[in-house]
Amino acid sequence: MEVTGILETCLYAENLSEAEAFYSKFPGIDLVSKEKDRHVFFRCGSSMLLIFNPKHTANEQTDVDGQAIPLHGASGAGHVAFSIQTGFLNKWKELLQREGIEIESEVTWPNGHISIYFRDPAGNSLELVSSEIWGIKN
Amino acid sequence: MEVTGILETCLYAENLSEAEAFYSKFPGIDLVSKEKDRHVFFRCGSSMLLIFNPKHTANEQTDVDGQAIPLHGASGAGHVAFSIQTGFLNKWKELLQREGIEIESEVTWPNGHISIYFRDPAGNSLELVSSEIWGIKN
Numbered sequence: 502m503e504v505t506g507i508l509e510t511c512l513y514a515e516n517l518s519e520a521e522a523f524y525s526k527f528p529g530i531d532l533v534s535k536e537k538d539r540h541v542f543f544r545c546g547s548s549m550l551l552i553f554n555p556k557h558t559a560n561e562q563t564d565v566d567g568q569a570i571p572l573h574g575a576s577g578a579g580h581v582a583f584s585i586q587t588g589f590l591n592k593w594k595e596l597l598q599r600e601g602i603e604i605e606s607e608v609t610w611p612n613g614h615i616s617i618y619f620r621d622p623a624g625n626s627l628e629l630v631s632s633e634i635w636g637i638k639n
Numbered sequence: 640m641e642v643t644g645i646l647e648t649c650l651y652a653e654n655l656s657e658a659e660a661f662y663s664k665f666p667g668i669d670l671v672s673k674e675k676d677r678h679v680f681f682r683c684g685s686s687m688l689l690i691f692n693p694k695h696t697a698n699e700q701t702d703v704d705g706q707a708i709p710l711h712g713a714s715g716a717g718h719v720a721f722s723i724q725t726g727f728l729n730k731w732k733e734l735l736q737r738e739g740i741e742i743e744s745e746v747t748w749p750n751g752h753i754s755i756y757f758r759d760p761a762g763n764s765l766e767l768v769s770s771e772i773w774g775i776k777n
Contacts, residue, residue, distance in 0.1 A: 502723075502730050503667030505777060506684025508770050509720035510648040513713070529641030533773075546644025547775055548686070551718075559715060568746040571756045573764040575651070575713035577697060580689075582647035585640075592640050608706040618709045626711040632646050635671075637685055639643060 508548050512579045513555040514623035517541050520552045523622050526600050527583075539563075545583065582616070582628035587639060590615055593629050610634060646686050650717045651693040652761035655679050658690045661760050664738050665721075677701075683721065720754070720766035725777060728753055731767050748772060 514520040521541045524530050530550060535541040539557045543550040559574025585593055597604060597619060605626075606618040614634035619627055632639050652658040659679045662668050668688060673679040677695045681688040697712025723731055735742060735757060743764075744756040752772035757765055770777050 502727050502734075504665050504683055504721045504767075505667060505724060506722045506770070507645070507648045507686050507688060507719060508722040508768065508773065508775070509718070509766070510645045511718045527642050529643060544773070544775075545642055547770070548645050549720075549773055549775075550645060553718075555715065565746050565748060569744045570746060571743050571758075571764045573716040573718040575715035575717050577693065577713035577715075578711040579713050579717070580647070580649045580691075580711040581645060582687075583642045584644045584646040586643060589640050596640075605709050606707045608703050608708060610703060620709075626709045628647070629642075630646065632644070632685070635646065635682070635687055637646070637682075637687075 506548065509551050510548065510581055511551045511553055511573070512581060512621070512623070512625045513575050514552050514621065514625070515554055515556055516622065517552065517554055519622040524550070524552070526596075526602075530583075550581070578620075578624045578626050580626045580628070582630055584632040584637075584639065585629045587631040587633060590617065590629070593617065644686065647689050648686065648719055649689045649691055649711070650719060650759070650761070650763045651713050652690050652759065652763070653692055653694055654760065655690065655692055657760040662688070662690070664734075664740075668721075688719070716758075716762045716764050718764040718766070720768055722770040722775075722777065723767045725769040725771060728755065728767070731755065 533542045541552045555574030563570045616630040671680045679690045693712030701708045754768040
């Protein structure tokens with residue numbers, strides 16, 4: 502018996518239309534469902550990226566047949582790293598430039614892998630890097 | 640070219656020793672590295688769970704050879720769902736009970752899958768559920 506992986510990763514954004522438009526620019530991040538003013542859900546590889554409006558999820562109790570979905574909701578910049586295929590960093594830089602997304606930083610790690618960092622419209626810090634940086638097969 | 644998955648999922652906790660002790664109770668969540676007062680990193684399946692102290696990462700600039708790692712750090716309850724093998728929910732309930740972790744809620748979704756929810760010591764909302772809830776193979 503073990504935890505087999507991380508199934509849902511969450512970020513928070515008060516403006517969900519803006520978040521939806523932003524994340525939809527990324528091939529491989531695919532809209533699954535949304536609920537106005539509450540959330541936008543995306544599939545990404547074998548897991549889910551859930552963007553919640555913390556004003557809603559931290560305050561308004563939602564339930565399923567009377568069973569409460571616990572409140573959650575953070576403020577401040579969260580962080581998510583997305584894995585990209587090795588060797589595609591320049592193509593991603595071109596995509597970000599084309600979409601008007603500013604690269605905040607580029608970091609070359611001691612093991613030679615390179616991360617690029619940028620922000621989503623809510624200020625969350627996003628990173629693109631090969632999963633090999635953690636010794637995880639692509 | 641596409642994003643191949645979510646490589647790093649973050650939660651925030653000011654007390655990292657407490658976070659390390661807590662997450663280490665879960666088979667399948669394995670300590671990879673830590674830096675006192677800044678972070679504790681775990682591997683979970685094919686991705687990483689990073690617990691950061693937001694007092695550090697939101698305020699103190701870290702760099703790698705002069706290249707800045709962007710600041711991030713949230714307050715309030717974040718949320719992560721971990722995938723578990725289908726059919727193991729009762730075994731997980733036993734483990735939580737044995738470890739003195741209170742189940743906050745149990746939700747049966749319209750598709751029949753069941754989620755259990757509990758909190759980490761920092762108040763983040765955690766969920767255990769089969770990945771099949773999202774139509775994702777276990």
